[in-house]
Each structure stands twice: as C-alpha cells, then as structure tokens.
Amino acid sequence: GDSVTQMEGPVTLSEEAFLTINCTYTATGYPSLFWYVQYPGEGLQLLLKATKADDKGSNKGFEATYRKETTSFHLEKGSVQVSDSAVYFCALWQTGANNLFFGTGTRLTVIP
C-alpha cells in the first residue's frame, strides 16, 4: 500500500545552517506530495506541495522537488532560523483517495 518514510529526528541545527529532511514514498501512479509543519501549540499547516514529477514546491525559504525516479520529496532550506523550530510532516495524497498518508514527523530545533 501507499506509505511515506521520513527521516527520524530530532534534528538540532544552529541558526543559518542548511537543512535537509529526507522523505521517500511508496505509491502506485502519480500521487501528490506535501510538507506540513506543526509549530509548538498549533495545528498542522500546509508548508508546500508538488503535484507532479519534477515539480518544485517552495514557501518561506523551504523547497522540495518531486523526484519520481528516486521516489523522494526531500525538504531543504538554505539558512534556518530559530522560528523554524517545529515538527515537519511529509505526506502523500493518492488520486482518488480521500485522505493523506503521513510520515512520522521530524522535530527540528534551531538554536541561536
């Protein structure tokens, strides 16, 4: 069945460091891929998405490229800030399905 495998955390980085959170998926066909972020005490928010192969989603300095050949959707940011500290979830939406499949979440802590 469809699934998402996400890099385990927690991840601790210094401010302005480069961030990569790995995400790979297993699915038939051409799913849509998402990154959600959950800031402390808040609900999940959509960070970015990509709906077809080679698409790049971007938002708030974060980027992720839909790589069908490697079935990956890694999240990257060139220079993290303390305010980026949160839990990040990779998710997959399969065409015709009614729900998202989530990864386990990766907690990021950015220290000054």
Place this chain on the structure above:
Amino acid sequence: GAVVSQHPSRVICKSGTSVKIECRSLDFQATTMFWYRQFPKQSLMLMATSNEGSKATYEQGVEKDKFLINHASLTLSTLTVTSAHPEDSSFYICSARSTQGYNSPLHFGNGTRLTVT
C-alpha cells in the same frame, strides 16, 4: 485563513470513563472531517472520515463502537472515546476540508492529548 478549533487540548480521565473531543470549523463549512491518531514516534494514522449528516467511514482496525464519531453539522464533528483504557492514551487530531480534491487544503486542529489512568 481557515481555522479549525479542537477542544480540549489535553484531557486526563480514569479508565472506564468516556471522553468527548470536539472539532469545529470556525469560518468555513466543513463537508468532510477527518480524525487521526498519533502514537509516539509514529505517523498520524487516519481513524475515520466523516461527512456531514451521514455515518462515519472507519479505517480497518478502528473499533467504531469504541470511537464514536458524530458530524451533525457543517461546522462540528465530535469523537467520543467510550470506556477508555490506558492503551487509548494518544494524541488525537482532527482536520477539515470544505471541498473535495487535493487542491482543497486540509485545515488541522491543534490536537488533543488524551491520557487514561
């Protein structure tokens, strides 16, 4: 933006009692609401999908008699954990969508941490 309010954020209850969790869409009508459960270090697992005015659709392995879901209006869905046991302790989170399809974003509540003693 669209807001989903989930209440309570934390609840502690004794084994054998029932707990109700509310999920409200504050500024939009949610035709579909989803309930998820998250165990430590695991994914958010979909428990059930509810459409306003109809019975919820439960995922395989989820006991419908234990996790009662009601979606009586376009802005409110409730999850009742009946006769709770310590193994029901978990993080429950709801989400809501106003229209079908991946282009309609899911809006999530802040989650409810349930602890059964």
